[in-house]
Amino acid sequence: MSMWRWFHKFGSPKWFFDIASRLIPWLLGTGLVLLLTGLVWGLAFAPQDYLQGNSYRIIFIHVPSAFLAQSVYLMMASAAVVTLVWKMKLADVFVQTMAPVGALLTFLALFTGAVWGKPTWGTWWVWDARLTSMLILLFLYCGVIVLGRAIADEKSSARAVAVLVLVGVVNIPIIKYSVDWWNTLHQPATFTLTKRPSMPVEMWAPLLLSVVGLYLLFGWLTCVRMQTGILVREHRTSWVRALVRSQGV
Amino acid sequence: MQFDSFAAFLFMEGHGPYVWTCYAVFTLALVGLAWWSLKQRTAVIRQQYHAQLRAERRQASADAHTATDGSGTPAASFSRIHPS
Numbered sequence: 001m002s003m004w005r006w007f008h009k010f011g012s013p014k015w016f017f018d019i020a021s022r023l024i025p026w027l028l029g030t031g032l033v034l035l036l037t038g039l040v041w042g043l044a045f046a047p048q049d050y051l052q053g054n055s056y057r058i059i060f061i062h063v064p065s066a067f068l069a070q071s072v073y074l075m076m077a078s079a080a081v082v083t084l085v086w087k088m089k090l091a092d093v094f095v096q097t098m099a100p101v102g103a104l105l106t107f108l109a110l111f112t113g114a115v116w117g118k119p120t121w122g123t124w125w126v127w128d129a130r131l132t133s134m135l136i137l138l139f140l141y142c143g144v145i146v147l148g149r150a151i152a153d154e155k156s157s158a159r160a161v162a163v164l165v166l167v168g169v170v171n172i173p174i175i176k177y178s179v180d181w182w183n184t185l186h187q188p189a190t191f192t193l194t195k196r197p198s199m200p201v202e203m204w205a206p207l208l209l210s211v212v213g214l215y216l217l218f219g220w221l222t223c224v225r226m227q228t229g230i231l232v233r234e235h236r237t238s239w240v241r242a243l244v245r246s247q248g249v
Numbered sequence: 250m251q252f253d254s255f256a257a258f259l260f261m262e263g264h265g266p267y268v269w270t271c272y273a274v275f276t277l278a279l280v281g282l283a284w285w286s287l288k289q290r291t292a293v294i295r296q297q298y299h300a301q302l303r304a305e306r307r308q309a310s311a312d313a314h315t316a317t318d319g320s321g322t323p324a325a326s327f328s329r330i331h332p333s
Contacts, residue, residue: 044250054261057268061275112271119267228290235297244297
């Protein structure tokens, strides 16, 4: 019962909007501090890689981008289930406002990977499983953006987008296990839940900081972008009208 | 610090261009996304604010035109009638 009340409350756009307003400064502040600390540490203070030299320093942005690109998709897939089963509006706001963020993160993972590949593998791009499945992830994100905008009716658009997101979710385990299932140039996972990282602490600590920092900044972006989405969809409600009135320019 | 000088830090034993390109694109992309997201929110609020003002003005002028003098006939009005 209380779980249902919580669920109902969480589905209330006004409640989410207010919570987001309170979280926004904290997410931005801690996210920036952690990410910047991680990046400066990784760029200037972490030791050189004995094999790759300094090019490996790209890892401090490549891994957070790639990591988040996949977890944003998983979050969108969970939201898609909520959209289809409970028809919760907020879930669709999340999917449609965050798809561009996922697309950008996937692009960054691909781009930094290509630039890292040149001095390390001697090539910008190979059509291997990991790289190809990441490229498919980028196309999936773009598909979600285009489909969502192509359908004017809010409910049909939400349903169509949710189905597309759920169909595409098979790609996520393919990305994750591609380095184990197929022969690839790509190195295996840096962090796993079961084993200690194979890199020394001076390398993985800054990496962990930048991953957590980017996660928090993603949280900040989620709050800001979902607030915009809520304002658009709820513009007829009295609380949005009052809020617009008090903030109006 | 892993590097002897600032120049060495920038050069990174030849890997500088690769590393700095990645960091520059990453920073620009994220700052751009953050800026765009904030701007979008402000734009939506501003747009709705002006829509509310317009609706109120329309309402007010409609009220003025339909106001009656008590006899049931519309009061004489010298205000200009705005199209739309």
